[in-house]
Amino acid sequence: MPELLRIANLHASIEGKEILKGVNLTIHTGEVHAIMGKNGSGKSTLSNIVMGHPSYKVISGDILFKGKSILNMPTDERAKLGIFLSFQHPTAIPGVTVTNFLRTILKSTRGKDVPIKEFRKEVRGTMAKLEMPESFASRYVNDGFSGGEKKRNEILQMSLLKPSLAILDEIDSGLDIDALKTICDGINQNRSQDRGMLMITHYQRMLNYITPDFVHIFVDGKIMMSGDKSLALKLEEKGYEFLNVNS
Ligand SMILES: Nc1ncnc2c1ncn2[C@@H]1O[C@H](COP(=O)(O)OP(=O)(O)O)[C@@H](O)[C@H]1O
Numbered sequence: 437m438p439e440l441l442r443i444a445n446l447h448a449s450i451e452g453k454e455i456l457k458g459v460n461l462t463i464h465t466g467e468v469h470a471i472m473g474k475n476g477s478g479k480s481t482l483s484n485i486v487m488g489h490p491s492y493k494v495i496s497g498d499i500l501f502k503g504k505s506i507l508n509m510p511t512d513e514r515a516k517l518g519i520f521l522s523f524q525h526p527t528a529i530p531g532v533t534v535t536n537f538l539r540t541i542l543k544s545t546r547g548k549d550v551p552i553k554e555f556r557k558e559v560r561g562t563m564a565k566l567e568m569p570e571s572f573a574s575r576y577v578n579d580g581f582s583g584g585e586k587k588r589n590e591i592l593q594m595s596l597l598k599p600s601l602a603i604l605d606e607i608d609s610g611l612d613i614d615a616l617k618t619i620c621d622g623i624n625q626n627r628s629q630d631r632g633m634l635m636i637t638h639y640q641r642m643l644n645y646i647t648p649d650f651v652h653i654f655v656d657g658k659i660m661m662s663g664d665k666s667l668a669l670k671l672e673e674k675g676y677e678f679l680n681v682n683s
């Protein structure tokens with residue numbers, strides 16, 4: 437399968453503090469990767485940097501998407517290339533309805549207007565699968581949404597945008613078990629041979645519903661260990677402390 441994303445020896449900082457200390461990761465099309473790591477290890481920093489968040493400074497290394505460096509590309513260009521990030525803490529956009537927001541991002545990433553009838557049908561169908569009531573469509577984005585509603589809204593965006601690479605930053609945080617199942621079903625429906633996914637999570641429980649091809653353990657700004665699903669189970673069983681024992 438062709439290469440989708442390659443992160444090569446990436447070092448990056450925020451406010452003068454080095455957070456990423458040599459990240460190496462390659463994702464091919466069709467693959468689902470999971471990154472697990474303690475709070476503060478730099479997982480959100482990594483996802484924000486891949487998406488091009490301007491607050492972070494890349495010190496050295498490179499990020500390639502389909503073989504080309506994207507380091508100098510602004511976030512909207514990266515989105516147009518087919519990179520999507522679902523935020524750990526999605527922000528509210530009072531005054532902008534879910535429907536208008538979705539239509540705008542679809543138009544901007546596809547570069548053309550989506551016929552309204554087709555758009556409505558697609559939104560309705562996807563919302564039903566995610567068990568979102570229809571009234572949701574006319575609410576303001578993330579404004580007063582519960583934790584679970586915010587996460588469903590992120591998956592709704594992903595399902596409509598159909599990005600080549602989806603990065604899901606702690607999409608499982610704050611969800612009860614039913615919401616987790618619904619969201620994981622939504623994610624699984626987005627798996628395909630011509631797309632890739634990077635799931636970032638603190639807990640193994642999400643991986644009971646979504647089987648990743650690779651699991652990476654992130655410690656202090658870099659990948660310390662990689663394996664398959666069994667690595668996540670081992671981590672669950674022994675806790676992050678087992679890393680200290682082995683290192
Ligand atoms: N905007 C910021 N300003 C200052 N420090 C930050 C900022 N964002 C992240 N950090 C620091 O970077 C480190 C990694 O954070 P983060 O990437 O959010 O970790 P994780 O997602 O693994 O919990 C933490 O020490 C955090 O305090």
Ligand SMILES: [Mg+2]
Binds near residue numbers: 524
């Ligand atoms: Mg985080």
